[in-house]
Amino acid sequence: MKKLPSKLKNNFETNLSDTINSGQVFLWKQLDSKWYGVNGKKVLILEEKLDKNNKDIHNFFRFDDNFQKIKNQLSKDNVVKDAIEKFPGMRILRQDPFQCYISFIVSSNSNIPNIQTRLEKLCHTFGEKKMIQDKEFFLFPEPEILANASIGNIAKCGLGYRSKYVKEAAIAVDKGIIDFPSIKKLDYQDARDTLCQVFGIGKKVADCILLFSLDKLEAVPLDRWVLRILQKYYSKEFQITTKTITDKTYDNLHDKIVEHFGKYAGYGQQFLFKNERDSFEKKWLG
DNA sequence: ACCTGACCTCGTCT
DNA sequence: AAGACGAGGTCAG
Numbered sequence A: 001m002k003k004l005p006s007k008l009k010n011n012f013e014t015n016l017s018d019t020i021n022s023g024q025v026f027l028w029k030q031l032d033s034k035w036y037g038v039n040g041k042k043v044l045i046l047e048e049k050l051d052k053n054n055k056d057i058h059n060f061f062r063f064d065d066n067f068q069k070i071k072n073q074l075s076k077d078n079v080v081k082d083a084i085e086k087f088p089g090m091r092i093l094r095q096d097p098f099q100c101y102i103s104f105i106v107s108s109n110s111n112i113p114n115i116q117t118r119l120e121k122l123c124h125t126f127g128e129k130k131m132i133q134d135k136e137f138f139l140f141p142e143p144e145i146l147a148n149a150s151i152g153n154i155a156k157c158g159l160g161y162r163s164k165y166v167k168e169a170a171i172a173v174d175k176g177i178i179d180f181p182s183i184k185k186l187d188y189q190d191a192r193d194t195l196c197q198v199f200g201i202g203k204k205v206a207d208c209i210l211l212f213s214l215d216k217l218e219a220v221p222l223d224r225w226v227l228r229i230l231q232k233y234y235s236k237e238f239q240i241t242t243k244t245i246t247d248k249t250y251d252n253l254h255d256k257i258v259e260h261f262g263k264y265a266g267y268g269q270q271f272l273f274k275n276e277r278d279s280f281e282k283k284w285l286g
Numbered sequence B: 001a002c003c004t005g006a007c008c009t010c011g012t013c014t
Numbered sequence C: 001a002a003g004a005c006g007a008g009g010t011c012a013g
Helices: A016-020 A055-060 A067-074 A078-086 A097-106 A112-126 A143-148 A151-174 A180-185 A188-196 A203-213 A224-233 A247-261 A265-279
Strands: A028-031 A034-039 A042-046 A129-132 A135-138
Touching: A016 A034, A034 A135, A042 A055, A042 A129, A067 A078, A067 A265, A078 A265, A097 A112, A097 A151, A097 A180, A097 A203, A112 A135, A112 A143, A112 A151, A143 A151, A180 A188, A188 A203, A203 A247, A203 A265, A224 A265, A247 A265
Parallel strands: none
Antiparallel strands: A028 A034, A034 A042, A129 A135
């Protein structure tokens, strides 16, 4: 038996389960060995062997990224390297921006099963119904519909105090104050500042939106888990003492993280996050 | 400019 | 069985 070399294997196979169950997306389910998911106005149907010629799939899985280059660069850090070796098929997805934006506003101070339930109810209440392969799906609601919905009806989806955030955020998009194609063209800082002007969006949520839907791979959402990871494995590089962080600490820390991990830091964060949560057997999509 | 508490709702855990 | 606890944060004072 030959021993594997210490450098990373060239593994390009995408692992759907690991990718979907990594806290980026919430509206996916597995039915008889296929994955079905809502992405904006589309329902994507995925088989384990992905059709890379399919334009939607190519775009959603970011096959335009050079994964080998990204992995090699991130593997300079041993903790990330271990995580990549455990989940080599995990990818960052390029989501529908509006869905991503609302999803992470809804995610604040909550947990994944709750987030999933709320988003499913939002789609069921405000989204268009679509039948595919004899199965019923509800697409993600249009900005205009949520902008004109009453806060009371949004709250019935279990959003609590986030209901007004969602309505305001939808209004901003509907009015064109928030325009995703324009934000995409801005550099990371300006893009994040623009998103943070929306009521209900702080730095962490803005980073999620940027990383998961607006192509900013240097965005690193600093949530409770990432902070925990930093104090556990990187106590020398980054000193974290508190459970939550202030606005200024967030920026300082982000700068140091990008300096340490490089411009693909967002991918690095995702591998660390996936690995750590799995090791604690935290719940993903139900 | 920081720092602290409050906050809807729903699993779990006790 | 009812009550406390905390969850991928954000806002207001």
